[in-house]
Amino acid sequence: MIRKHSFRGVMAGFATSALALAVSAQAFAGTVTTDGADLVIKTKGGLEVATTDKEFSFKLGGKLQWDATNFDGLRAAAEDSPFDSTFNTYIRRAELSIEGVAYKNWGYGFTLEHDGSDDNATEFTDAYFSYDGLDFASVTIGRFGVDYGLENTTSSSWITGIERPFMYDYLNGDEDTNFGVAVKHSGDNYGLLAQAATYKTEYNDGDTDNDESFGYTLRANWAPYMNGTDVVHLGANFHSNNPDDDRARVRTRMGLRSDGDDRLAFTDTRVTDKDIEWLLEAGAQFGGLRAQAEYFSRSISGKSTTGTSQDVDVDGYYAQVGYMFGGVRGFKAADGKWDKPTEAGAIEVFARYENSTIDGDASAVSTNIIAGVAPVSVNDEFETSAMVVGVNYFPTKAIRMSLNYVDYEVDNVNTNASLTKNGKTYKVEDDGQAIVGRLQYVF
DSSP: OOOOOHHHHHHHHHHHHHHHHHHHHHHOSSSOOOOOOEEEEEOTEEEEEEEETOOOEEEEEEEEEEEEEEGGGGTTTTTTSTTTTTEEEEEEEEEEEEEEEEEEEEEEEEEEOOOTTTEEEEEEEEEEEEEEOOSSOOEEEEEEEOOOOOHHHSOTTTSSSSSGGGGGGSSTTTTTEEEEEEEEOOSSSEEEEEEEEEOOOOOOOGGGGOOOEEEEEEEEEEEEEEEEEEEEEEEEEEEEEEOOTTTTEEEEEETTTOHHHHHEEEEEEEEEEEEEEEEEEEEEEEEEEEEEEEEEEEEEEETTTSBBOOOEEEEEEEEEEEEEEEEEEEETTTTEEEESSSSEEEEEEEEEEEEEEEOTTTTTBBBBTTTTTTTTTSSOOOOEEEEEEEEEEESSSEEEEEEEEEEEEEBBBOOOOOEEETTTEEOOOOOEEEEEEEEEOOO
């Protein structure tokens, strides 16, 4: 069972341990010896201790992301003053991670994460071990984030925008596992991944027979062209979920996080018997110029609790282009993902357009998109779109400063209706804007 702990308590314990270690070091300063191979200690990018024969290693790392968000429109429908400008500051992520190697081929990792937009939850998001002693593949077992899609596989520290494209909200394949087994084969410019795992479910009516769902994920990535930091990347992903009559909802935050963490809900399939999705990815970088796009399609088949059909089809894409001054993005071809800039002091500007369509049976379409907002017609499809422009500044390899502007819109929202809250009446809106800033430190 995964236990959630007080973030304050966890950090206090960590600080106490660090203080005790420092005091101990002062009290017993002297020669450091080892009972095995010589040690190499690195402090650049976290604390890492490794033996020179690479048999053992230990690395302590982490990140802090502090966000400030100002947004309005449809995403603010649940606020005290619906649709009006709303300002939040909160910790988006705070992580402490430990990873390493024992006996050369056995790896391990733990990540304790606090998510400020998820009910102030602090939990072990990663807890796994791996084996690299096979000639053809590595094996990972436990709880971990699966490689799925170009922008999702890229670390949250080094994604282009402050948030990933909202199309990932519509997908299941990018979800972290409860428990999984992944097998990965990779070369200098490609990777092949297969994973089987269990996941958290969406069922929330007290049915304890559906506490986990099972699924499998496939990913293939290939860089057909590589020349220094210039690269062309292609990838394909497939995910199939065995819902076991679980609930399948199509929801999104439209790329906007807040301390309220509200989402727009478009469809709700209560008894799901099939849920599959495809995701295609492409990217290229030449000098400071970088472009990428991804396309997905998801098909949900099921019915309501009374037996009415609730099938849903979702598809969409995003396209993005950016330019970096004073550096270029790193790229890990075997993993198919972008990395941090190669140089400190780099500045990156980018623009991204996103569009997705949700087409569901009338019985599956939600009549409460958010806070009482209704669709124009349950027989029409929803179209969600957004334009995101932003700038990233990397003054050092550990610090990132980002500023994004988001302009979004949702079709099939009844803007002729009104909401009444706290004695005031507000006209429903189907669009909105946001300005989001982030300060990040990674070690």
